[in-house]
Amino acid sequence: MTAGEVPPARDLFGEPVPVPARRFTAKLAHTLIADGEGFVTREVVELAVTLEGLPGDRHAGFARAADSRVPWYPRGTPIRNARQVSLVAPDELAEIARRLGLAQIRPEWIGANLVIEGVARLTGLPPGTRLHFPDGAALVVEGPNAPCRHAGASVAAQTGQASAELGFAKVAKGLRGLVAWVERAGTLTAGSKLEVRVPEQTIWTP
Template sequence: MREATLPFGHPLDPDPDIVPARKLSARVAGLYAAVRDDFETREVESLDFGFDGIQGDYHQGPTRRSGGREPWYARGTEIRNERQVSIVAPDELARIARNMDLAAIRPEWVGANLLIDGLPMLSFLPAGTMLFFKGGTTLKVDGQNAPCRIAGRRVAERGGIEDREVGALLFPKAAKRLRGLVAWVEKPGRIVRDEEISVRVPEQWIYRA
């Protein structure tokens, strides 16, 4: 294997290991929308998606305001909304619940829009993964949804944790890399419960220059 070098003589790592692209399948186990001025969702039978997200949803919009997840911007800076859709998995919610000593955690409590079944380790699907829904809608994964204390406080409240601030602090640790994904709408349409999903995972590699 030939080693490439940078112009100033700094050696690059050998060619990285490439994990080939692959196709998976899944189904919609639940649909949820935040129709009030609050992030908590409620269960619905279908969701209508436009280029700016779910119609009437709390997170709808082509842009959003930056927060604690974007420390490189002043808080409140207008940026592109890559967090139009929140996606979770039943097995990961169950693991978070066990980590918090709760009987269960509902998707609504954490503001999820889609509950997807059939994808092992859903939270580890890489950025760029495409979700093709049988009805014609396409979503594109932006990345993992980092757990925060705001959702943790709601979980503590709904789950009956007496000290809500303790629950709020516990949630980010209990849900690390289990909180699901955020995605944006690449092709608008309607998604219905039990709809089949074709999942296309892109090639993957680790950049080590």
């Protein structure tokens, strides 16, 4: 256990006590797509999602090539694409901007697809959390989106602050948002409500 980490609650038999499942509503504030040449997304009114992700988006597809995020496979190996959709929260982007000394970081600068409002600590949502949208579309959270130099380079280009290229990855850990994959096809409409279903959680200890 690392310094500062809170030990899991345990029952009378010494077993970890599960954190109960939760459901609550949030708001899909903005929808964006990366259908151009580069990393930056553009805002649209709605996104049609399929089991392959967002048609036309640079991260669409059932499979993707293994990269530095999955070093246990040879680079380029086809693997399941669990990074079809990128989600961010306005409050977390504001905190990253504050740490970098910037007035703002816009979601499109770092390739976000969905901007979610009303979720405390969005990046902390556990894998397996499901996001259900009004017409039946559903996403499953794969995990946090690790900050990278590509996003930092984009922030630096947009703001003219060269130090952001390397600084972004240092200050955005735990705030960069999430990646998710499409479990059920449908339409995601900006301004609509969604239901967040957080699964029961038990901290695993050997």
